[in-house]
Amino acid sequence: xxxxxxxxxxxxxxxxxxxxxxxxxxxxxxxxxxxxxxxxxxxxxxxxxxxxxxxxxxxxxxxxxxxxxxxxxxxxxxxxxxxxxxxxxxxxxxxxxxxxxxxxxxx
Amino acid sequence: xxxxxxxxxxxxxxxxxxxxxxxxxxxxxxxxxxxxxxxxxxxxxxxxxxxxxxxxxxxxxxxxxxxxxxxxxxxxxxxxxxxxxxxxxxxxxxxxxxxxxxxxxxxxxxxxxxxxxxxxxx
Numbered sequence: 001x002x003x004x005x006x007x008x009x010x011x012x013x014x015x016x017x018x019x020x021x022x023x024x025x026x027x028x029x030x031x032x033x034x035x036x037x038x039x040x041x042x043x044x045x046x047x048x049x050x051x052x053x054x055x056x057x058x059x060x061x062x063x064x065x066x067x068x069x070x071x072x073x074x075x076x077x078x079x080x081x082x083x084x085x086x087x088x089x090x091x092x093x094x095x096x097x098x099x100x101x102x103x104x105x106x107x
Numbered sequence: 108x109x110x111x112x113x114x115x116x117x118x119x120x121x122x123x124x125x126x127x128x129x130x131x132x133x134x135x136x137x138x139x140x141x142x143x144x145x146x147x148x149x150x151x152x153x154x155x156x157x158x159x160x161x162x163x164x165x166x167x168x169x170x171x172x173x174x175x176x177x178x179x180x181x182x183x184x185x186x187x188x189x190x191x192x193x194x195x196x197x198x199x200x201x202x203x204x205x206x207x208x209x210x211x212x213x214x215x216x217x218x219x220x221x222x223x224x225x226x227x228x229x
Contacts (some may be wrong), residue, residue, distance in 0.1 A: 043219035091214035
């Protein structure tokens with residue numbers, strides 16, 4: 001199985017800040033990488049697919065990048081509603097696997 | 108706008124079979140553009156893909172669960188189902204059904220149910 005390693009596991013930032021979450025795959029996955037946002041008690045929601053394509057309806061302050069094994073999710077101009085846990089997921093090879101998540105706290 | 112809703116028992120006894128259903132509205136299981144999936148999330152942990160079913164009836168399972176999992180679909184009721192046999196406490200999780208969208212070679216879960224808490228306990 002392809003292992004997805006996210007860092008950091010916890011992040012605290014203020015409204016208006018820019019933060020970056022990283023996701024590293026244990027082998028190359030080209031650009032088969034999706035980012036999700038999950039709020040407590042809710043299902044995950046797609047933010048970015050294909051490593052850098054913004055899902056419809058997602059604010060442009062969310063930006064994805066990378067290819068191969070190293071990927072980033074950058075959130076600019078943090079808003080209070082961005083408080084959530086963020087997961088990466090690879091779809092290069094089954095079984096599809098997820099990172100363990102990054103919990104973002106807005107101070 | 109497709110909607111998915113999980114249903115089933117919230118409590119299952121150890122060694123028994125967990126059976127859940129997912130009702131799809133606003134979309135069709137017969138749509139060849141999508142797969143239909145189950146994903147679970149143990150308490151305080153990350154997400155685990157369980158498997159998919161396609162409109163043809165073809166199934167794809169996580170090898171870690173393959174010996175215990177069956178996913179099936181009923182296009183007449185627009186429902187698909189999960190059966191997980193010989194459950195233990197490690198199978199306690201929130202179970203989600205989701206739609207898997209393959210586009211340009213990328214596969215991602217673009218719609219999800221609200222999730223159903225299933226506890227394995229005697």
